[in-house]
Amino acid sequence: MPLHGKGSAPKAKRRKNTMNVLPRKINFIETEEKWQQIWEEEGVNRYDWDDETRPVYSIDTPPPYPSGDFHMGNFLNWTYFDIRARYKRMTGFNVLFPQGWDCHGLPTEVAVEKAKGIKKSDVPPDVFRKMCEEWIEQYIQIMKTAVIRMGASIDWTTEYRTMEPEYMRKIQLSFLKLYEKDMIYKGEHPINWCPRCETAIADAEVEHEHKQGKIYTIPFKTDSGEVLIATTRPIYLPACVALGVHPDDERYSHLIGGEATVPYFGQKVPIIANDEVDPEFGTGAMMICTYGDKADVVAVARFNLPVVKLIDGQGTLLDVAGEYAGMNISDGQKQLVKDMHEAGLIKEEQQLDQEVGLCWRCSTPIEIVTALQWFMRTISLTDKVVETANAITWYPDWMRQRLIDWATGLDWDWVLSRQRVFATPVPAWYCKNCGKIRLAKPKELPVDPRVTSINDTCECGGTEFVPDTDVMDTWFDSSMTCAIHAGWPDKPNWERQFPASVHPSGQDIIRTWAYYLMVRHLALFDETAYDSVLINGMVLGGDGRKMSKSLGNFVSTPEVFEKFGADAPRQWAAAGGSTGTDIPFRWEDVEYGWRFMRKLWNAARFAGMRLEDYDGGYAEPQLIDRWIMTKLQKTIKRATIAMENCDFMNATEAARNFIWHVFCDHYLEAAKTRLYGEGDPKEAAQWTLYNGLRDMLKLMAPVTPHLSEEIYRTMYDPDNSITLAEWPKYDEKLVDEEAERIGDMVIAAISSIRTEKNRRGVSLNAPVVKLTIYAGENAGDLEQGAQDIKDTLKVEELEILDGSGGEAVVEEYEHIGYSMSL
Numbered sequence: 001m002p003l004h005g006k007g008s009a010p011k012a013k014r015r016k017n018t019m020n021v022l023p024r025k026i027n028f029i030e031t032e033e034k035w036q037q038i039w040e041e042e043g044v045n046r047y048d049w050d051d052e053t054r055p056v057y058s059i060d061t062p063p064p065y066p067s068g069d070f071h072m073g074n075f076l077n078w079t080y081f082d083i084r085a086r087y088k089r090m091t092g093f094n095v096l097f098p099q100g101w102d103c104h105g106l107p108t109e110v111a112v113e114k115a116k117g118i119k120k121s122d123v124p125p126d127v128f129r130k131m132c133e134e135w136i137e138q139y140i141q142i143m144k145t146a147v148i149r150m151g152a153s154i155d156w157t158t159e160y161r162t163m164e165p166e167y168m169r170k171i172q173l174s175f176l177k178l179y180e181k182d183m184i185y186k187g188e189h190p191i192n193w194c195p196r197c198e199t200a201i202a203d204a205e206v207e208h209e210h211k212q213g214k215i216y217t218i219p220f221k222t223d224s225g226e227v228l229i230a231t232t233r234p235i236y237l238p239a240c241v242a243l244g245v246h247p248d249d250e251r252y253s254h255l256i257g258g259e260a261t262v263p264y265f266g267q268k269v270p271i272i273a274n275d276e277v278d279p280e281f282g283t284g285a286m287m288i289c290t291y292g293d294k295a296d297v298v299a300v301a302r303f304n305l306p307v308v309k310l311i312d313g314q315g316t317l318l319d320v321a322g323e324y325a326g327m328n329i330s331d332g333q334k335q336l337v338k339d340m341h342e343a344g345l346i347k348e349e350q351q352l353d354q355e356v357g358l359c360w361r362c363s364t365p366i367e368i369v370t371a372l373q374w375f376m377r378t379i380s381l382t383d384k385v386v387e388t389a390n391a392i393t394w395y396p397d398w399m400r401q402r403l404i405d406w407a408t409g410l411d412w413d414w415v416l417s418r419q420r421v422f423a424t425p426v427p428a429w430y431c432k433n434c435g436k437i438r439l440a441k442p443k444e445l446p447v448d449p450r451v452t453s454i455n456d457t458c459e460c461g462g463t464e465f466v467p468d469t470d471v472m473d474t475w476f477d478s479s480m481t482c483a484i485h486a487g488w489p490d491k492p493n494w495e496r497q498f499p500a501s502v503h504p505s506g507q508d509i510i511r512t513w514a515y516y517l518m519v520r521h522l523a524l525f526d527e528t529a530y531d532s533v534l535i536n537g538m539v540l541g542g543d544g545r546k547m548s549k550s551l552g553n554f555v556s557t558p559e560v561f562e563k564f565g566a567d568a569p570r571q572w573a574a575a576g577g578s579t580g581t582d583i584p585f586r587w588e589d590v591e592y593g594w595r596f597m598r599k600l601w602n603a604a605r606f607a608g609m610r611l612e613d614y615d616g617g618y619a620e621p622q623l624i625d626r627w628i629m630t631k632l633q634k635t636i637k638r639a640t641i642a643m644e645n646c647d648f649m650n651a652t653e654a655a656r657n658f659i660w661h662v663f664c665d666h667y668l669e670a671a672k673t674r675l676y677g678e679g680d681p682k683e684a685a686q687w688t689l690y691n692g693l694r695d696m697l698k699l700m701a702p703v704t705p706h707l708s709e710e711i712y713r714t715m716y717d718p719d720n721s722i723t724l725a726e727w728p729k730y731d732e733k734l735v736d737e738e739a740e741r742i743g744d745m746v747i748a749a750i751s752s753i754r755t756e757k758n759r760r761g762v763s764l765n766a767p768v769v770k771l772t773i774y775a776g777e778n779a780g781d782l783e784q785g786a787q788d789i790k791d792t793l794k795v796e797e798l799e800i801l802d803g804s805g806g807e808a809v810v811e812e813y814e815h816i817g818y819s820m821s822l
Contacts, residue, residue, distance in 0.1 A: 019612055019690075020714050022605040028565040028597060032706040036148055044721045045153040047096040049491070057093035059085055060482045060500035060530055061154070062513060063100035063162060067107070068139035070146035070557045072569070072585045073506075073539040073547055079573035080536050080648065081504040082152045086702035087643045088501075089153075090727035096497055098158035098485045099147070100167075103136045104423040104474045106197055106362075111135060112422075120421045125450045132422040133163055146557050150566045151705050153723065158485070162424075162477040169446040170484055171477055172427045174524055176439055183377050183523045184416070186437065190297045191415045193369045194359035195315025195329070199419040200373050202473060203410055205512075206357045206366055213356070216337065217283065217348035220260040222271070227252065227260060228347060230282030232354060234340060235333035236289035238265050238321045239310040244274035244286040244299060252285060263345045264336070265322065272303055291368035294411055307370055313419070315367060329367070374417040374426060374470065378519050382407050385518055393532040395646035396580040399507065400533075403518070406511040414519070416473050423471035425449060433462030479516035482529040503530035507537055507580060534646050537582040547585060555585055567704040568593035574652040574703045596656055597707050600700070603664045604711045607689050610675040611715075614690055619683035622674075624788040626736045627743025628667040631658065632692055637730040639699050648703075655699035663696065666747045673791035681787075695728040745778060745813060746785035750792050752810040753820060762822055767794040770821040774805045778816065 039045060048054075059081055064074065085097045109120055112131045120128045140161070147154065160167055178184040191200045216234055219226040220243060227243065240262045245252035252271075259268045269288075276295065277286045288299045290307045300307065308320055310329075317332045319325050324332040340346045357366045385407040394400040417426060425448040427440035436458055440447050444454075449467035457463050482503070487494035499521070505514045514533055521529035538546045541553025548554060560569050571593030577583035621629070635658040642651035671685040694716055701708040701722045712722040753771070757764055771793065775782045779802035782789075790798050806817025 019608055019614065019716075020718075021608040021612060022601065022711065022714055024605065026601055026710070028567065028594070028707065029561070031710050032151065032565050032567065033149075035706050035709050036151060039153070039721065039723070040156065042721065044723045045095075045097065045155050046157060047098075047155050048094055049487075049493075051094050052496075054092060054094040056096065056497055057085075057088040057501045058096040058485060058497045059098070060485060060503040060517070061098050061100070062504060063102040063160075063478055063481065064143065065102045065105055065107070066136055066139035066143050068142045069549075070143050071539075071547060072555050072557065072560065074146075075150060075557050075560075075569060076539050076573045076576075076583070077504065077506060077536050078147060078150060078152050079570050080534060080579070080646070081502065082150075083570075083574060083643075083648055083702040084502060084504075084534065084646065085153050086705060086723060087727065089723060090698065090701065090725060092726075095153075096158070096485065097152075097154050098160075099152075099154045099156065100158075100160040100162065100481065101136075101140050101143075102474065102478050103133070103140075103161050103163035104471075104477055106199070106420060108132045108136050109420060109422050125421050126448065128421050129448075136163070149561055150557065151570070153705070160484075162474075163422075165446045167477070167484070168424045170489065171424045171472070171480060172440065172445045172447070173442055173489060174480055174483075174520075175427060175472070175476075176442065176445075178376065178523055179439060181523070184374060185377070186372065186374050188370055188372045189375065189412070189415075190291050190300075190368050190370050191373055191412075192357070192366045193313070193371070194362065194364055194366055195311070195313070196362050196364040197359060197420075198313050200371065200415045200417060201359060201366065202415050202475070203412060205359070205473075205475075207359070207363070208355050209358055210353055211356050213352050213354045215282070215350050215352040215354075216340075216346050218263055218340070218345060219347060220263060220285075220287075222255055222258060222260045224255060224258075227255065227271075227285050228283045229285045229287045231287050231292075232352060233289075233292050233333065234336055234346075235317075235321075235324070235329055236287070236292045236310065237262055237336075238324075239289045239291075239308040240265075240267070240269055240287050241290055241300065241305045241308060242269045242288040242303065243271045244277045244288050245271065245284065246277045246279045247273035247275060249277075249279045249284055264340055264343065274299060274303070290370070293368065297368060298411070309370065311367060311369065313369075373415050374472075375413040376416055376476075376520075376523070378414045378523075379410060379412070381519050381522055382410070384522050385515070388518060388522065388528045392528060392530065395532065395534045396578070399510065399535045399580055402507070402510045403514055406515055407519075414473075414516075416476055417470035418473055419469075420471050423474055424477055426468045426470045426472060428468040429454060429465035430468065431458035431460060431462045432464040432466050434458060434460040436460065438465055475512055475516045476520075478513065479520040482517055482521055483525070499528050500530040502532045502534050504534045504536070507535050510535070535580040537577065537580055540582055540584040542584070542586075544584070546582075560590060564590050564594045565706070567597060567707050570703055570705075571596065571652060571656070574648040575656070576649070578649055579646050593704075596660060597704065599660055599664055600696075600704075600707065601711070603659070603668060604693060604697075604715065606668065607693050608715050611686055611690055614683075614686040616690075617683050618687050619680035621684040621688055622681065622788060623739055623785045624667065624670045624743055624746065625684055625688040626739035627747070628663065628692060629688060629734050630736050630740040630743075631662055632695060633730055633732070633735050636695065636699065636728045640727070640730065643702070652703050655696065655703075659696050659700070663692070666751070670747070670750065670788050670792045673794075697722060698725055698728050701725070742781045742784055745775075745782060745810075745816065746788055748812050749773060749782070749810050749816065749818065750789060752808065753793055753818060755811070756808055756820065757822075760822070765794065766822060767796060768820055768822060770797040770799070771795045771818065772799045772801065772806070772820075773816065773818045774801050774803050775816050776802060776804055778813075782816075 085095050089095045112135050215230050215232050217228050217230050243260045255271045256273045258271050289296050291297050315329045317324050317327050389400050389403045429438045429449050482500040486497035517529040541547045543553050569590045572589040635654050638654040639651045674681040674685040697708045697712050709722050779800050782800050807819045810816040
């Protein structure tokens, strides 16, 4: 019978050289480090900027903040998009896999101040910046070593740092272009403010946490008597500018248009009709302050109410707070509550579960203040963001809603400016005479106005300019990566790499990285930043909580590498759970991956020994050869579909389960006797083994690249990397459904009889004197696999009958029984 029942397979070319045999032992860790060095030397991961023949696949590799830690959460993230990169190379794409480092940030400033025993204001900005650059560089090297060690197939010729002048030039240029498009403006508006960091922060940088607090019921005096209001922040009474009530609330409608006296502080404020007030919350009357929360911001703008500044940039109460001036806002609240209790001005005090906004860097409660800041218009782009989010591909698809919900829930434009040092400077000065903004010119970039003066003349005739001392939000740096990776603005063909083919992101930073990238590129280029989004979940420690040093459930990558290398934990990352879901880190999963590698190594070594004399010839395959090739084609199909959909778990499990539990456990045992023999039966098994193993290595190459490379280069192609080999294609001509059906019965029979041998305490290699199989209507089918059964079980006399009976039943086939004489 032909290989696939539809004509014979094409004759393979005869090979001149014998196949190299793998050594008995392998040191996985040393092997991995060897290939990491060779890959870099050979440049197999390099992107060819001049190749216009292959389609481009560009990865928007998120530049991480170099904290010095590379834990299993990072490892999961990188493994995902490295598998994607390797798979795409093998399917014919010219893959751009860059790497950058997101250097700027407050944590570095704090660390440098602590290490040097100074404050950033003690030295000139450029001196402090240099200290920060030196500090962060040491952590870049630590993280780079970890990324290389895990086998990430990055093109290191693309490496960059966001603190480098060349990168800052591009960020400042994008600032100028957005300003020209009226997408960036400067104005005094309410903003989120961190009193500890003393800087503005964007909505995306506010973490929300539920805490137990208190709510106080306080009386306001009116001409018609007292009106009770409920507030969690009595300290904002000095900044109260109105009372709001719902226009349909009969309890208060007669008060609208009148005035109320603020308790303890005595100012009179208007009582206004505001349909945003919830009559069911608290007492149904709302104190409007500047600014207690976002509802206050909306009300003040809507009703053109005055703004009273209550705190300074450090969260210290100003003179308007009277006797509490000079206290920080927390201490002032405690003292005011105490004093109001003593004055009988708190009618009721209750516990309240409330949501508090915290600074994402230091967990300090944020305040809302008015300040002159730079903003990017993002609210006006919300509809475009939603349209784009719906148009692109998401892995998994349900993650798109997180971006849509975030974008549609934003109330304010993106505040860009920060009051820090170590970040990209705002490229602007102001005329000392008239205050007009003088932006840097493209040829002047990069520039730090804090240390660079300009010679220019303003329209008013003024020649002196005051520098803008603010810097930009670090997300403004990292939200240009899709264009910058592509080569914008300098490479003439940068659009070939843009938009990015995929943006990998964690589920926790969709609202920042994924959103800012999208809105920034839509504003600048009117085009999506990326065509797809690949989301990874969080890694959970053994206690079920997100892996964290502070929780004591943290596992570092060096600890894992030292025990198992990189390919074993890569299997954990790929197969640990569905894309986008949280997955636990389990040592036993890594160990399972390591045991699979031993299994594959030993199977490949056995194959190499049996193929030493194989010259590439072809002989008509036996039933079990057709069976394994059919199973392999179906595995290739499943794995390919899964890889295309970034379903790494099912792609890995399909390949790994086939190799371990079908190929190793069954086929090799069934074909072993022929492989030790001579003639056509041997050559048929060799052809199957040679071609089948090669495709299996390719299926595993994106997940276990080091081991796959070692076996592939030793046995198949010493001069070329499996990284650049062609991904195996599903070949319908090699699918023989009948051979698979019969082969399943043959393998089930062999497996059951081997189990019976083991139960009797007999060696699996012990010959069987006589074996009788009662197969009923399947007897004729099993006859096709008679030789495989005899060879595998070492049967001297085999009889296959169409009756029923036997001493035992074949597992999975109750109608097939057998009797055996040993």
